Amino acid sequence: MIIAEQKPIQEIKAMIASYQKILVVGCGTCVTVCMAGGEKEVGIIATSLRMALRLDGKKPEITEDCIQRQCEWEFVDALKDRISKVDAILSSACGVGVQALAERFPDKPVYPALNTTFMGMPEKHGLWIETCRGCGSCELGRFGGICPIARCSKGLLNGPCGGSQDGKCEVSKEMDCGWQLIYGRLKTLNQLDQVEEILPPKDWSTDRDKGQRRILREDVYYEQTV
Amino acid sequence: MAEFEPKLIAFCCINCPSSSVTVCESMGMSIPTNVEVVRVPCTGRVDILHLLKAIESGADGVYVAGCSDGNCQFTDGNVKANRRIERVKKLLDEIGVGGQRVEMYRMSAAMGPRFAEVAREMTERVRGLGPSPLRR
Ligand code: SF4
Ligand code: SF4
Numbered sequence: 001m002i003i004a005e006q007k008p009i010q011e012i013k014a015m016i017a018s019y020q021k022i023l024v025v026g027c028g029t030c031v032t033v034c035m036a037g038g039e040k041e042v043g044i045i046a047t048s049l050r051m052a053l054r055l056d057g058k059k060p061e062i063t064e065d066c067i068q069r070q071c072e073w074e075f076v077d078a079l080k081d082r083i084s085k086v087d088a089i090l091s092s093a094c095g096v097g098v099q100a101l102a103e104r105f106p107d108k109p110v111y112p113a114l115n116t117t118f119m120g121m122p123e124k125h126g127l128w129i130e131t132c133r134g135c136g137s138c139e140l141g142r143f144g145g146i147c148p149i150a151r152c153s154k155g156l157l158n159g160p161c162g163g164s165q166d167g168k169c170e171v172s173k174e175m176d177c178g179w180q181l182i183y184g185r186l187k188t189l190n191q192l193d194q195v196e197e198i199l200p201p202k203d204w205s206t207d208r209d210k211g212q213r214r215i216l217r218e219d220v221y222y223e224q225t226v
Numbered sequence: 227m228a229e230f231e232p233k234l235i236a237f238c239c240i241n242c243p244s245s246s247v248t249v250c251e252s253m254g255m256s257i258p259t260n261v262e263v264v265r266v267p268c269t270g271r272v273d274i275l276h277l278l279k280a281i282e283s284g285a286d287g288v289y290v291a292g293c294s295d296g297n298c299q300f301t302d303g304n305v306k307a308n309r310r311i312e313r314v315k316k317l318l319d320e321i322g323v324g325g326q327r328v329e330m331y332r333m334s335a336a337m338g339p340r341f342a343e344v345a346r347e348m349t350e351r352v353r354g355l356g357p358s359p360l361r362r
Contacts, residue, residue, distance in 0.1 A: 009320045040275065044317075047278045052321045055359055 001030040001121065002094045003128045004037060004114040009048045012090065015111040017053065019060065019088040024049075024113070025079065025101065026066035027093035034128055037092030037114050039066040045092060045113050070097025076104050083108055120150075136206030136213065142194055144185035151178030157199050232286040232352035234261045236345065237272045241299055242335040243291035249338025261345045269293075269330075270303025277314045277328055284361055287327045287352035291344065294334040304332060323359055327352060 016022050024046045032038025046062045053060050065082060067075040070093035083089060083105050091098040092113040102110040118130035133150045139157075140147060149155045153171040160179035163170030169177045186192050206213075238244055244265055250257060257263070266272055269292035280288045290311060292304035308330045315325030329348060333340045 009317070040273075043275050044278065047275065047282050048317055048321050051278075051282055051323055051360060055322045 001033060001119070002096070002116060003034045003118050003120050003130070004031050004094050004116045006036055006041065006045065006092070006114055007112070009045075009052055012045065012111070012113050013049060013052050016049070016060075016088055016090055017056070017058070019086075019109075021061045021086040022049075022063070022088050022090055023079075023082055023086040024062060024064050024090045024092060025070065025097075026064075027070040027091075027097050028066055028068040029071075031093055031097075031114065032066075034122070037094075039064075042066050042092055045090070049090075070094075071100055073100070073104065076100050079105075118150075135202075135204070137203060139202070142197075142199070143182045144189060144191065144194075146178060146182045146185055148178050148182060151176070151181065153178075157202060159195060230353055230357060231260050232349055232357070233284065234345070234348055234352065235280045235285045235288045236261050236263045236291055236348075237269065237276065237288070238263050238265055238291045239269045239293055239304070240265050240267055242293035242297060242337075243331075243333055243341060245335035246333055246338050246341040249335070250342050253338055255339060255342045257342055258345045258349055260349060268298065268300045268303035269307035270298070270300055272307050272310065274310050274314055274317075277310070278317070281318065281323060281327065281358065282360065284358065286355075286358045286361070287329075287348055289329045289331060289344070289348050291331050291333060291341065294332045294337075297334060324355065326355060327358065 024042050026032070026037050026039050026042035028038060031041075035041065042064045046064045050060070050062050063082070063086070065079065067078060069075045070091065086108070089101055089105065089108055089110045090113050091101050091110055094114065094116040095112065098110055098112045119132045119134060120128055120130040123129045130150050132147055135149055148157055152160070153169050153175065154161055156179065160177065160183075161170070164177035164180050167177055167180045169175040183192075183195070186194055238247070247257065247263065269290050272290050277288050290307050292298070292307055295304075298304045311328055311330040314328050318327060319325040331344045333344065
């Protein structure tokens with residue numbers, strides 16, 4: 001899922017301070033699960049902002065809502081009435097949700113309450129780690145199901161850098177060495193011979209190099225006429 | 227000018243701290259009247275939003291009274307509450323209200339006088355800080 005974290009209150013305040021009526025909109029999917037921008041966090045952000053602005057002598061009307069998914073039009077459209085009554089929107093979804101609101105409500109300013117950070121999962125309760133960089137051409141099959149692009153600090157594809165110590169990456173003791181994990185897993189699977197094969201430079205053309213990426217599926221595509 | 231009397235909210239676990247309220251009362255010790263006690267089944271139930279809303283609604287200070295270390299009936303509700311208190315302190319500092327207005331206290335059922343002592347301790351601290359800037 002997409003992992004995000006809340007921006008500092010003062011940064012959010014600076015973006016919305018000039019508006020009187022603000023709707024804070026959360027998202028009930030990824031950012032709810034990573035406890036950054038769901039219904040509860042919308043409450044925390046809105047309450048914090050009300051207090052911070054009151055200290056500046058302002059009394060804005062900050063209302064709260066949370067929809068199931070901010071990255072799908074049918075959920076976003078349900079906000080139409082509420083959004084028509086406010087001066088600005090503060091979205092606590094990932095960047096995709098923020099942009100969906102901006103596109104659907106072109107006459108309303110939309111601001112992000114979160115920093116969208118990476119694709120990953122909770123390793124423990126309260127600890128999230130990045131596990132995929134969305135390179136567009138998945139090679140997990142060669143690496144025992146552990147991604148060296150996301151989980152090796154140097155993104156090395158042909159084995160470790162040599163700096164790993166006690167299973168930790170030389171870049172930071174807090175990170176597991178991605179290659180140690182790959183090695184361990186391939187060993188368990190009896191597939192260590194796989195790391196002996198030298199990989200040619202990866203074809204990065206499926207990554208960001210050609211600009212915004214898109215996937216068009218003719219079998220499911222149709223022009224919406226709503 | 228009359229001395230400032232802080233309004234405090236105490237979220238209090240129904241186990242140890244509430245028993246200590248009873249012990250306090252049976253010993254004839256009074257709980258300061260400026261403290262509004264909200265009983266909760268476990269301090270693990272106290273959420274960040276409860277604490278923020280109390281401050282937003284005009285409390286000068288808020289504290290959570292939980293069971294002593296290792297004595298939570300639900301294993302670690304008091305530890306979880308403690309972590310939330312730390313987050314709320316940071317948030318209130320960021321907001322500009324001041325994190326010192328919230329605190330976590332731990333006490334056992336046998337520590338009757340401790341409840342009254344904590345209430346007075348927190349009252350003094352908040353008196354020193356003055357009224358919540360949200361009420362000024
Ligand atoms: S190889 Fe690419 S698509 Fe596969 S997990 Fe790694 S970054 Fe993601
Ligand atoms: S120590 Fe491991 S994870 Fe870190 S850069 Fe080297 S190979 Fe990659």
